[in-house]
Amino acid sequence: MVNYREILRLDSLGYSQHQIAASVHSSRNTIREVLHASKTKGLIWPLEATLTNEEILTLLFPAKVEMATKRKESDYSYIHRELARPGVNLTLLWTEYCSTCNAEGVMPYMYSQFCDKYRHWAHVTKATMRIRHKPVETMQVDWAGTTLQYQDPITGELSDVYLFAAVLPCSCYAYVEACDDMKSTNWLTCHLHPYQYFGGVTRLLLPDNLKTGVVKNTRYDTILNKSYQEMAEYYETAIVLARVLHPKDKSLAEGTVKFATTWIIAALRNRKFFSFEEVRLAVAEKPEELNHYSFKKREGCRYSAFTDEEKEFMKPLPLSPYEPAVWSTAKVPLDYLISDGKNKYSVPFDLIGEEVDIRLTKATVEVFYHSSRVASHPRMAKQLRDPITQPEHMPVEHRKYLAYNADEFIRWAESVGEYTSRVVHYFLSAGREPEQGYKSCASLTKLGDRYGHERLEAACERVLQYSSQPAIRNISTILKNGQDKVNDGKRPVPASKSHGITRGAAYFQRGGEQA
Known part of the structure; x- marks a missing residue:
């Protein structure tokens, strides 16, 4: 103007x-x-x-x-968006603006004024506000976009190493760590280490919108990864996400990432590493150099600012560090087994077809249904051939099937009686291998459940009177026909408590006449 x-x-x-x-x-x-x-x-x-x-x-x-x-103002936010598209410039947009003004019957700005007004709007919208951070208020975290590499000394294969950065905005006290991947387990572990490095916990945690930590972040809903939320609750801190496409919300973390890129990755560019451990140790030395490097515009360094302004105000750490856990969901299949990616573990069979939550830690596998834990197993590090099951998770029929062994059948038969034990010993020894008699032994247990142990014992005694090679078919026939109740003179017949015919045989010999 x-x-x-x-x-x-x-x-x-x-x-x-x-x-x-x-x-x-x-x-x-x-x-x-x-x-x-x-x-x-x-x-x-x-x-x-x-x-x-x-x-x-x-x-x-x-x-x-x-x-x-009387001149028509332009939609400068629209102009700004359109300029980002290939081939679009201010001349083209001014021409379109003039066409719109002519159609509406209003006077447009000349090209020079049009450009000046847009540039003024662009400068104003880029205005930034310098925020004064409170001590121990927030910990900002982020991944570095550039990676380091190490070479396998045998195969020569190159592997990437990723850098995680955390910073306290008030003192700019920083922590940097090398990781072999950016998966959920490393993401959680990389939060525990800066807490231990700082010696305490901040009130807020400010991450980016990465998939390992955030399921959904829109204007209306924010849904965190369950593992990430659990970790925050354990340390009694609150997660406040940076806005999407607003890196300045965590500008200190971005600055620490820039430092990591320049003073770690670039500084180590000429070194050859042959293991992840070598890279990890080399990276671990760099944050100490940064934290003790003097400020340019104020006295002291990051370390002194931290010890003077923040250290004593940090929230105390829990007695034991959080054990990183990975949550997932699964539908229970017909074999009522869920997987941790390596082995299979049982859940109660009545949950077949239901959605359950699986919590995996380094040592345990836990299964939750409607927020209640329904199963827990020690997690196996090595891949096993057979699934890990608990008897109480199985249907009765499956438990009985697993109990099919010679010792179990003999123990059961001895609890029934002497003759049943003799029959079971015969079934197990009649074939080349004991397993050939399991089917007959199992059928015998079913007969015991159906007719009772007393009648089964009597039927086994009766079949052994007539044959030294008892068969399950004969025992079943005896029980069906009630022959185990017939007195053959060798066993006393218990007194009958029934009230049947009382007139005697003489009455019927006289043709039914009364005496």
Whole structure:
């Protein structure tokens, strides 16, 4: 905008129009118009201190101001978005803007004004606010975009190493760690280590919107990964996500990542590493150098700022560190086994077809249904051939099947009686291998459940009276026909408690006549 106050001030000091134009960077025609209008309107220097250039413009050129108010303002946010598209420039957008103005019957800005107004809008929207961070308020975390590499000494294969950075914004005290991947387990572990390094916990935790930590982050909903949320609850800290595509929300973490890229990755570019452990140790030395490096614009260093301003205010750590856990969901299949990716573990069979939550730690496998734990197993590090099951998770039939062995059948038969034991010993020894008699033994147990142990014992005794090679078919027939209840003179018949025919055989021999 034209500096009207300066023009009038210089004119009052006797400067020529040429000199004034050079001083205020305006054309001589503009200087001439301003001086002529000021004489016409009687506006002379000195002016009131509160009178602005906009107000002087309104006083000197009211027609121009009125004309400017009739011009159509552009949608500068739309212009900014369109300029990001390939081949689009301000000239094309101004042409489209003029076409719109002509269609609406309003006056457009000229090209120079159009560009000036857009550039002013762009500068204003880039305004930033310097925030004063409170001690132990927040810990900002992020991954570095650039990686280090190490070479396998045998195969020559190159592997990437990723850098995790955490920083306390108040003191800028930083922590950097090397990781072999950016998966959920390392992401959680990399939060535990800076807490231990700092010696305490902050009130808030500010991460990016990465998939290992955040399931969903929209204007209306924020859903965190269950493992990440569990870790935050364990340390009694709250997770506040940075806005999507707003890296300045965690500017200190971005600065620490930039440091890691320059002073760690770039500084180690000429070193050859042959194991992940070598890279990890080399990276671990660098944060100490950064934290003890003197500030340029204030006294001390990051370490001294941390010890003086933040250390004593850190929230205390729990007695034991959090054990990283990975959560997942699964539908229980027909074999009621869930997997940790390496081995299979049992869950209660009545959950078949239901969705369950699986919590995996280094030592345990836990299964939850509607937030209640329904199964827990020690997690096996090595891959096993058979699944890990608990008897109480199985149906009764499956438990019985697993109990099919010679010792179990003999133990059961001895609990029934002597003759049943003799029959079971025969079944197990009749074939080449004991397993050939398991089917007959299992059928015998079912007969015991159906008819009772007393009748089964009597039936086994009766079948052994007639054969030294008892068969399950014969025992079943005896029980079905009730032959185990018939007295053959060898066993006493228990007194009958029934009240059947009481008239005796003599009554029926006389043809039913009464005596």
